[in-house]
Amino acid sequence: MTKLSVNINKIATLRNSRGGNIPDLVKTAIDCEIFGAQGITVHPRPDERHIKYQDVFDLKKVVKTEFNIEGNPTEGRFQEVVLAVKPEQVTLVPDELGAITSNAGWDTITHKSKLREIVNIYKSEGIRVSIFVDANPEMVEAAAETGTDRIELYTESYAAEYAESPEKAIENFIKAAEMAQKVGLGINAGHDLSLENLAYFYKNIPGLLEVSIGHALISDALYYGLENTIQLYLRQLEG
Known part of the structure; x- marks a missing residue:
């Protein structure tokens, strides 16, 4: 079963644009779960813009x-907060300061030693770790050498190419997923899935455990309503 984790960053963006507590982020998370979401994802950034x-x-x-x-463990208070909260999962994303949104996976070959150190810190506290990576089997294989539990496949390129050629768009993701299974990693995915x-x-992705979806889902909810939208996304993960 592939779980749907709803990223609620955009709810916080809307709230922050006016001040106060409308929409209520906590209530939204509760409602998402009531409506069927199997997880809640957030990505705190150092500037706290959402x-x-x-x-x-x-x-x-x-x-x-x-x-x-989700977040970059080397920026702001991220690591301090994660270790204090102890979520079920932490997803390591190499965002630079000021990045509008995530735009690349980790170079797990270059940063293998540092990632191994960070992964060990979280796992010692009982937190499952996922590393955000591009659809590159070499990066997936190197991720396994950090001791991480899972990878999250960065799906922006898939989404961008899907309309023109679904088969071409997904080709590298299938290869990356097959490598993940070979080296014993769980597979998550996210970014521009819709x-x-x-x-x-x-x-088409073997062993897909979880998708994290925010921007498209919250945008769809403006038209369809949050409950209906979550149900529509869950139906895409059937069969």
């Missing part, structure tokens, strides 16, 4: 499914 560090602590109190915190391209990805 998820604030305090949000992470507040969400930990209410999330009943799986709490996934109602249009999710089902094809799900049906």
Whole structure:
């Protein structure tokens, strides 16, 4: 079964644009779970432009499914907060300061030693670790040598190429997933997955455990409503 983790960054962006607490981030997380989401994902950044560090602590109190915190462990208070909160999963993403959104996976060959050190810290606290990587079998194989539990495949290129040629768009992701299975890594995926391209990805990636979806899902919810939208995404992960 492939789980749907809803990334609620955009809810925080809307809240922060006006000040106050509308929309209520914590209530949204609770509602997402009630509506069927099997996880909640947040990505606190040092500038706190959407998820604030305090949000992470507040969400930990209410999330009943799986709490996934994404971010760069070398920036801001990320590592301090993750170790204090102890979510079910931490996803390591190599975002640079000021990045609008994630735009690359880790070079797990160059940064293998540092990643191994970071992974060990989290795993010693009982936190499952996932490393954000491009669809490159070499990077997947090197990720396994850090001791991580899972990888998260960065799916922006798949989403960008999907309309023109689904078969070509997914080719490298199948190879990367096969390598992950070979070296014993669990497989997550995320970035620009949507109602249009999710089902094809799900049906063709072996061993897919979890997808994390935020921007497209929250955008769809403006038209379809949050409950209906979550159900629509869950239907893409059937069969």
